[in-house]
Amino acid sequence: MNSRTKILLIYTGGTIGMRKDLKTGALKVFNFSKLLQRIPELKQLDCEIETISFHNPIDSSNMKPEKWTEIASIIASNYSEFDGFVVLHGSDTMSYTASALSFMLENLSKPVVLTGSQLPIGDLRTDAKENLITAIQIASLQQNNKSVITEVCLYFEYKLYRGNRTTKINAEHFNAFASPNYPALIESGVYLNLKSELFLAHNPAMDLIVHKDLDTNxxxxxxxxxxxxxxxxxxxxxxxxxxxxxxxxxxxxxxxxxxxxxxxxxxxxxxxxxxxxxxxxxxxxxxxxxxxxxxxxxxxxxxxxxxxxxxxxxxxxxxxxxxxxxxxxxxxxxxxxxxxxx
Known part of the structure; x- marks a missing residue:
């Protein structure tokens, strides 16, 4: 892994960015600029992490094409400065967002990994830490100073899927997503098991094209x-x-x-x-x-x-x-x- 790998973490909303008020039990959005304090394990990753958050984070049930354009625009405007992008998103509509972004971001040469969690980041039994740490690690993967993953993906519960092949299958279990017609690209165990023959090929001669218009009729x-x-x-x-x-x-x-x-x-x-x-x-x-x-x-x-x-x-x-x-x-x-x- 290249020590100079830079990852931009984009928080749109969702359970993963919540923490529980121990007195009231209510969920509150926590300050993502303090992410390294909340998850000190991130310091062990050999990459620089910067964060950016939606001005008003939303529940993924309120996700809409205008927000997809906002995510795509953030990626486009930071594309030359970062080696990979991790989008934190509520799980309910994550497969729609991953699919939309795959079409909006043409000729990707860097990874865009969506992840989230079923439990808030501060919960005792949370799945947020593993999902976030591994998503960042996967987005950081480099070979010969080039990104290993060059597509929009979704990481959840030890598996990296092609984003536009996923669907949410469970509201309660940690393995909330499935990719029924395409195998997982990476499986996370003691080691990351990369199935590189399944990765989407990238043409290095082509520049990124961002399509911001979608017809919702x-x-x-x-x-x-x-x-x-x-x-x-x-x-x-x-x-x-x-x-x-x-x-x-x-x-x-x-x-x-x-x-x-x-x-x-x-x-x-x-x-x-x-x-x-x-x-x-x-x-x-x-x-x-x-x-x-x-x-x-x-x-x-x-x-x-x-x-x-x-x-x-x-x-x-x-x-x-x-x-x-x-x-x-x-x-x-x-x-x-x-x-x-x-």
């Missing part, structure tokens, strides 16, 4: 037995709606009733982009595997393959802001841009 629609024409018509008829992530059954199946297919076909004809993702935690959409999904493929529904819902909706927001011709949109969406689909 999108919706996620989960199919269920009994969904009716009025509900689907109302959603498709939302003014200015541009894209739908359609959570279908199994490998991309949906009802073949005429009213359903007709509405979907009309929506696509009027310029809506409809992406088919599976409700299943793992596995892939394979339209045409069954007769019931062949109809969706024929009318121009986009295959989300094995993408997560979090990555699908943020990729849709990103691509809709890129002024891609309608005829090319499906091809671009079905192409893996940041390792988000196989």
């Amino acid at each position: 999108v919706v996620i629609l989960k199919l269920f037995p009994g969904i009716n024409k009025n509900v689907l018509s109302a959603i498709i008829g939302i003014p200015n709606l541009r894209g739908i992530v359609l959570e279908t059954y199994g490998s991309g199946n949906a009802t073949t009733e005429d009213w359903f297919l007709n509405l979907i076909e009309k929506a696509i004809a009027k310029g809506l982009h409809i992406v088919n993702v599976s409700q299943c935690t793992s596995g892939s959409v394979n339209m045409g595997q069954y007769e019931v999904s062949s109809a969706l493929k024929q009318i121009g529904v986009i295959s989300g393959k094995d993408i997560t819902t979090e990555a699908a909706i943020t990729k849709l927001m990103y691509l809709l802001s890129q002024n891609i011709p309608f005829g090319d949109f499906q091809t671009v969406f079905e192409t893996s841009l940041r390792g988000e689909m196989s």
Whole structure:
């Protein structure tokens, strides 16, 4: 590890940045400039750590695209000065933020690692210390004075995942996240076990491009037995709606009733982009595997393959802001841009 490695810690909010008032039991945000005092173990890391905090830290339930732009802007303006970035974030929407940042930060040559915790940093049994220390250590990894990780990742409970492959699976256990369709990049035990063949390749000839605009005229629609024409018509008829992530059954199946297919076909004809993702935690959409999904493929529904819902909706927001011709949109969406689909 290079002794001059500089890491910027960006605190957005969340449990990890809280400490418990021992008298009242209430959680309060603690001063991140005093981080080294709270976690003296950080001094053992062979890197310099600087901290920056949102002016008003937020609960991750209040995360929104404007805040993603704020995080991306902080990274962009400090990009040349630091070797890696660790974003502290509430766990509830962390997978959405990790996915969004992966699309917003094109040609990354440095690590952006999101982490958080299930318990506050001052708690006796907290997971915050291990998550934070290892996230910083991973962000500091260098080889030949170049970053080992060059993508947006999420570190939680001994595993580093590709950020846009993750989903939150548990509100109570320390292993709160899973990456159902892509293995962990690093596993932390006595040693860090790096699976470098899984890392996203970086083109050193390309400079970082930061995309700050996202189009939020999108919706996620989960199919269920009994969904009716009025509900689907109302959603498709939302003014200015541009894209739908359609959570279908199994490998991309949906009802073949005429009213359903007709509405979907009309929506696509009027310029809506409809992406088919599976409700299943793992596995892939394979339209045409069954007769019931062949109809969706024929009318121009986009295959989300094995993408997560979090990555699908943020990729849709990103691509809709890129002024891609309608005829090319499906091809671009079905192409893996940041390792988000196989």
